[in-house]
Amino acid sequence: PFTSEAPRSFAVTGQGGVPLGATAVTGNLTVTGQTGPGYVSLTTTAQAVPATSTLNFPVNDSRANGVTMPLTGTGTMWQTYVGWTRSTAQLLFDVTGYFTP
Numbered sequence: 001p002f003t004s005e006a007p008r009s010f011a012v013t014g015q016g017g018v019p020l021g022a023t024a025v026t027g028n029l030t031v032t033g034q035t036g037p038g039y040v041s042l043t044t045t046a047q048a049v050p051a052t053s054t055l056n057f058p059v060n061d062s063r064a065n066g067v068t069m070p071l072t073g074t075g076t077m078w079q080t081y082v083g084w085t086r087s088t089a090q091l092l093f094d095v096t097g098y099f100t101p
Contacts, residue, residue, distance in 0.1 A: 001033070001088035001089060001090055002079065002080075002081040002088060002089050002090070002091050003081070003086065003087075003088055004036070004038065004081055004082060004083040004084060004085060004086065004087045004088070004089075005048045005049055005080070005081075005082055006048070006080070006081075007043075007046040007047055007048060007078050007079070007080040008078065008079055008080075009046065009072075009076045009077070009078050009079075010076060010077065010079070010093075011075060011076050012025055012071055012075055012076060012077055012095065013071065013075025013076075014075065015095075016095055017095075018075075018095055018098045019098070019100060020075060021100050021101065022071060022075065022098040022099060022100055023070065023071060023099050023100065023101060024068060024069060024070045024071055024098065024099040025068070025069055025071065025077075025095050025096075025097065025098045025099070026066070026067070026068045026069075026095070026096050026097040026098070027066070027067060027069070027093050027094050027095045027096050027097075028064055028065070028066055028067075028092075028093070028094045028096060029042065029054055029055050029064065029065050029066075029067055029091070029092070029093050030062065030063070030064040030091070030092040030093075030094070031055055031057050031062065031063055031064075031081075031089050031090070031091055031092075032062040032089070032090045032092070033062075033088075033089060033090040034057065034059055034060065034061075034081075034083065034087065034088070034089035034090070035059065035083075035084075035087040035088050035089070036059055036083040036084030036087030036089075037057060037058045037059045037083060037084070038056075038057065038081060038082050038083025038084070038087065038089070039053035039054070039055060039056045039057070039081075039082050039083075040053065040054055040055045040057075040079060040080065040081050040082075040089070040091060041053050041054050041079070041080050041082065042054045042067060042069050042077055042078070042079055042093075043077070043078045043080065044070055044071070044072045044077065044078065045072075045078060046078055046080075047078070047080055048080065049080075049082055050080055050082070053082075054067055066096075077093075079091055079093070
């Protein structure tokens with residue numbers, strides 16, 4: 001689970017058919033099992049409390065949102081869950097497509 005205000009990076013390129021040269025992806029972000037309401041932000045840098053949200057949700061309600069997201073120069077992205085202190089959430093990101101130069 002993701003803990004509130006603890007950004008986490010994950011590799012996208014070289015995973016699940018996304019080529020190493022990809023610069024952005026489209027996908028589906030899903031939140032489930034959250035212990036508090038809040039929002040999730042997908043970013044290209046580590047941010048404990050991002051100013052923008054990608055997906056907003058109440059407690060105990062699985063939600064999904066389609067997104068197009070740029071990747072970092074190393075082919076990663078950052079996910080941050082922002083909610084109540086010490087609350088947690090499960091985050092899933094399913095890639096549905098990618099962009100290359």
